[in-house]
Amino acid sequence: MHDIEEHAGPIEADVVVVGAGFAGITAARRLAEAGRTVALLEARSRLGGRALSRPVGDGQVVELGCEFHGQHDSVSAQVARSVGIGSHKVHDTGLKLIGDADGVRRWRGAIPKASPVALADFGQAALRLERMRREVPQEAPWEAPHARRWDYETMWSWTRRNVRTPGGRALMRLVIEAGMAASPAEVSLLHVLNYSNGTGGFRATTTVTGGTLENRFVGGAQGLALRLAETVADQTYTGAVVRRIVQADGHVRASGPGFEAVGRRVVVAVPVPLAGRIEYDPALPGHRDQLTQRLTLGSAIKFLTLYDEPFWRAEGLTGMAISHTGPVRAVLDGCPPGGTPGVLTAFVTGPAARRMLRLSGADRRAAVLAELVRLFGRRAGEPFDVIEQNWVAEPFTRGCYHAYAPPGLYTEFGPALKRPVGRIHWAGAETVPVEFGSMSGAIHSGRRAAAEVLACDEGAAPADLGLGPAERQGR
Ligand SMILES: Cc1cc2nc3c(=O)[nH]c(=O)nc-3n(C[C@H](O)[C@H](O)[C@H](O)COP(=O)(O)OP(=O)(O)OC[C@H]3O[C@@H](n4cnc5c(N)ncnc54)[C@H](O)[C@@H]3O)c2cc1C
Structure with missing residues (x-):
């Protein structure tokens, strides 16, 4: 070089x-x-480029840029295997957390906690999106039978017509903001359908086991x-x-x-x-x-908080959290394969990222730590290190995760x-x-x-x- x-x-x-x-x-x-x-x-x-891994000792790294691949997302994994690089599973044992204005609740499985009516409403919309995406050809989404109608609609206008409950709409917004680092009001419906074709389905983008968040590359x-x-x-x-x-x-x-x-x-x-x-x-x-x-390009800032150990695992938590309120839309267990150091990876995305960009670095860090404490408790506020990776400010990237x-x-x-x-x-x-x-x-x-x-x-x-x-x- x-x-x-x-x-x-x-x-x-x-x-x-x-x-x-x-x-x-x-x-x-x-x-x-x-x-x-x-x-x-x-x-x-x-x-x-957008792949950026930082050493944290003992040959381990943490991920400041891209990190996950699922079963469906086989090309990067195939290429990795061809050059002798394997994958490790993202920790996914235990309960997950969801935060909203009323507090923090625990949930298990693939469906976040919400009222049964909101869940049914969201579930029906997700099924409809699943059916629609199958009509979108992968190589040329613009040739889908309803391409023009779907492309002239935003994900949010579709949601408002097809999801009736406030709880169902809030879940839809959360999924798009966390998954695409943009507001559903900015994104074409056709784009969302095409994007979810690439990930193996609408729900896969927010799922660890069986979804696109299942694996990381050993060595980053x-x-x-x-x-x-x-x-x-x-x-x-x-x-x-x-x-x-x-x-x-x-x-x-x-x-x-x-x-x-x-x-x-x-x-x-x-x-x-x-x-x-x-x-x-x-x-x-x-x-x-x-x-x-x-x-x-989407708007995302990644915060990694590092602890001596992944304390949440002992408390029966996976490390995954999603939040309707506050600056952080999603958190995942970001630990290297051995579990040391303990790492929580917080994703500040879409409109929340833009609001955060108006704050000083110290205020951004304080806001993220306060939200982690709200979600995971006092120990989350005592990391030995905090890493902020602001992709919006990177002159040779200017936004992420992708356009x-x-x-x-x-x-x-x-x-x-x-x-x-x-x-x-x-x-x-x-x-x-x-x-x-x-x-x-x-x-x-x-x-x-x-x-x-x-x-x-x-x-x-x-x-x-x-x-x-x-x-x-x-x-
Ligand atoms: C925080 C984050 C999380 C992500 N999570 C995932 C994930 O979990 N799974 C996944 O599959 N993808 C993920 N992605 C997306 C993934 O990283 C990108 O899609 C992919 O890495 C893009 O590769 P690329 O080569 O197209 O572009 P880039 O990686 O952006 O590479 C472009 C290169 O061009 C260089 N460059 C720019 N301008 C110039 C110039 N004028 N002259 C010379 N060089 C220039 C840049 O420095 C850069 O090295 C994530 C991205 C980010 C940032």
Whole structure:
């Protein structure tokens, strides 16, 4: 791996890849395996993007970025196994907690505590969403039979018409805010349906055993990214912030402060909204540029509180909590495999995250600790360390967990998510509708972008990449 500041002169490669998250690393690996030279340019001084794991001693790590994969979410786990990285189960034995304005209650199983009427109301709506999502094709959600109607509806407007009780609506809001780091009023219904297709169902996103929160990678998600990047280490440059991409004379030049990389093609594997901040010459087609203006990154801050031991386990709790009120929407047991240190991972998401961002760091920490004490009792207020990871403030991420589609985006701009623009190919967790926004989605997208580049090398016209006439002209 090279620090770009220590590199003199232009970098030349067959393919330039911008961004070393799972998507860029996967694309670079695939291209290198196919015999192409690559230059993998990463803005940060580290690799992994939204995968960020921090050592806590004894070879253990805690997760500040992405962490979970379920049974259904098999691609990232398959890739991990292929490079010798296993998974461990998230602790899920005991009771869970739910907080609201009236206090904190315990619950067991998959359904949170609420009045029977509210639960029945929510359950019926969840079943209806399950039926609807089966009508949404994974590769092209914008081609669903009711795509336009569902895409012009927000998740909240649908909820208000289909969930009658305040308790049922509150549960729906909680599920979306915790799972998508956005308010249901911001998100297209079609997007929610497509997203839950990628996770194996609407309920799976909030479920540990049998859901998408079931497993973590041993050594951390970033450990997996670093392992994958090993095969392209010699062709990787850190500190390389790409500001400009120029297509001319059968080449592409990606440049930033003090460096330039030249290749026959470029794969841009940065989050779509950030791809829109790069300057392009010639300018991007209007459709693609407008897409980058509309796809929106969620708002999430992660707080990890570290204790000598996971005291909640001895009290018969799983460590999972959800809360309708206060700053924290969800908490999970974040302990490494051996259970030491004890870690509670609190997710501050959606509108609550935005409110928190107006506070000072000290006030944010105090607010989160107060909520943990309300949920888990006095000992939760006595951590030996608190780690705040504010992804909204990260200049090379700018939000998380992933982007979401507001109403109208899929049906008006969907195909532009992955449509190449001349010699520019797009990768990233948000450029594939399949397993959108996840580690697996990022890996899918890197594979797809590499396959596009290789197909072009073999003389494939854009038609062979599955593009329609308007897309071939870059519109
Ligand atoms: C808190 C959090 C929790 C999450 N939880 C989960 C989970 O449990 N399971 C799951 O599957 N997914 C989860 N995700 C989502 C998952 O992390 C992402 O979908 C996936 O890692 C995205 O990979 P990527 O390669 O598409 O993008 P990124 O990881 O964002 O990588 C993009 C890379 O591009 C670099 N870059 C940006 N701009 C430039 C530039 N101008 N020049 C050069 N480089 C640039 C960035 O530094 C970054 O390294 C979570 C994400 C977060 C943040």
